[in-house]
Amino acid sequence: MIKLILKYLPSIVIPTIASIILTMIYGTNLSPDDYGFFSLFTTSISIVTVILFNFMITTVLRFYRVKKEENQHVTFFSTFLLTSFLITVIVFLVTSVFIGMKIGLLFSISLLVSVFLSFYLNQMRSTDKHLTFNLFKAIIPSLNVLFVLYLTYSNNLNMWTVIFAMYIPMSIVVVIYTVKTIKKSEIKFKYNIRELSNAASYGFPLALAAMLNTVISGIDRYIINFHLNNHSVGIYSFAYRIAELSMINLTLVIILALYPQLIKIHDTQGRARAEHTLNEYLKLHIIITIPFVILVWFYGEEIISLIFHDYVDSAKILKYMILGAFLLSLSYYTNKSFELTKTNMIMVRLLALAALVNIILTWFLVPYYHLMGAIIATFVSYFVYVVFSIISARNILKVHFPYKLFALVSAINIIIVFIFKSIINNPILIEICLSATIVIFINGVLGFILYKRKVLNF
Incomplete structure (x- = not known):
């Protein structure tokens, strides 16, 4: 399992480093209004x-791997790419009417390249082309950083150029890979409506689930913009970006390795073995993520206040947002119970409930509690989803939340941070660096001990 994680580690580490650099630049050179847009x-x-x-x-x-074994992958893949292109043309025509041709074109091109990139990345994951996958995940954010650095140096960084800086590198990589794939005859002008129909029967519940997840994590920005303003969206989104850096990227390191392996185990060794593997990964997730939750809770406000002066208001909400991000990371594991066993409609119903809770709470809390209202709504909605999904999956593919391990890891890390906060008061950066170093080291030792004692048994 560790080998699988290491295989995909560059695809997380390099984008995370790039994201940290971009966050530093955005936080010091973009106004909250521009970042909100x-x-x-x-x-x-x-x-x-x-x-x-x-x-x-x-x-x-x-299914790409299965289709390739059956020598049907070219038509299978080409059908989806052609369909996506046609849908994007329709999106362009519609958006041009409502937001203008120039913005509609920018939106549609950005949409198309991001969709094509998602297809290519999933194709690589399905066939375990981890080297190419890592290369893609490294090149795009690296080019993004270079573009943003140039724009910053030339004093041209604003809400429009930051969009170009994000999607131009993506476009370059997608165009080059598309041409290369066409030359290798892995994409042809072939179309099979049955493939689209099969994808609909399998993928629509997952698409609906993804849409509801996006509603939970994204609809609050629109409600904040409606009740408050673009500036508040920027403050809220910047805090979310910090929480995402410290939590979601850590989760993706595990999930990228987990899901293809979990599919293979479920299909070849059965449900019981897949259930065991899923729960062992969840234990590892707790050991990796809890230390960062604790560090962000105690030091996140100081870091933002010290470095990002325009986003001081983000510092006040970050410690609460990291709790919601932790619950979001747990949902990646509970989702797998339904995805593997093709009981996706249960997941959809639970996500619909959570999304409804989020929309109602956000709508009524934001006018009174402002950004804290949105955070409370998101936290409650994810809590509802995680708890009910664990209960609902008991007879499908059971997720065992490791309460004792959670309490142990939390207690150890809180004690470590309290000790450092009582010993070192100034300067704050030295305290943060020392605390983080000791926390990571001790949790690494803890993980090794648990592995040797078979508490972690992959």
Whole structure:
């Protein structure tokens, strides 16, 4: 299992480093209003993607390897790419009417390249082409950083150029890979409506689930913008970006390795073995993520206040947002119970409940409690989903939340941080660096001991 994680580690480490650099630049050179617009633009891309394309994207991850073994992969893959292109043309025509041709074109091109990139990445994951996958995941954010650095140096960084800096590198990589794939005859002008129909039957529940997940994590920005303003969206989104850096990227390191392996184990060794593997990964997840939750809770406010002066208000909400991000990371594991056993409609119903709770609470809490209202709503909705999904999966593919391990890891890390906060008061950066170093080291030792004692048994 560790080997699998290490195989995909560069695909997380390099984008995370790039994201840290970009966060530093955005936090010191973009106003909250500009960052709010940028966040709404990228969130809109994500929402349209999950609504219109996600049923095909998830189908590629699940079945491309099978189709390749049956020598049907070219028609299978080409059908989805051609369909996506046609849908994007329709999106362009519609958006041009409502938001203008120039913005509609920018939105549609950004949408198309991000969708094609998702197809290619899932194709690589399905066939375990981890080297190419890692290369893609490294090149795009690295080029993004270079573009943003140039724009910053030339004093041209704003809400529009930051969008270009994000999607131009993506476009370059997608175009080059598309041409290469066409030359290798892995993409042809072939179309099979049956493949689309099969994808719909398998992928629509997952697409609906992804859409509801996006509603839970993204609809709050639109409600905040409606009740408050773009500035508040920027403050909220920046805090979310910090929480995402410290939590979601850590989770993806595990999930990228987990899901293809879990599919293979479930299909070849049965449900019981897949259940065991899923729960062992969940234990590892607790050991890896809890230390960062504790560090962000105690030091996140100081870091933002010290470095990002325009986003001081983000510092006040970060410690609460990290708790919601932790619950979101747990949902990646509970989802697998339904995805593997093809009981996706149970997941959809639970996510619909959580999304409804989120929308209602956000709508009524934001006018009174502002950004804290949105955080409370998101936390409650994810808590509802995680608890009910664990209960609902008991007779399907059971998720055993490791309460004792959770308490042990939390207690150890809180004690470590309290000790350092009582010993070292200034300067704050030295305290943070020392605390983080000791926390990571002790949790590494703890993980090794648990592995040797068979508490972690992969």
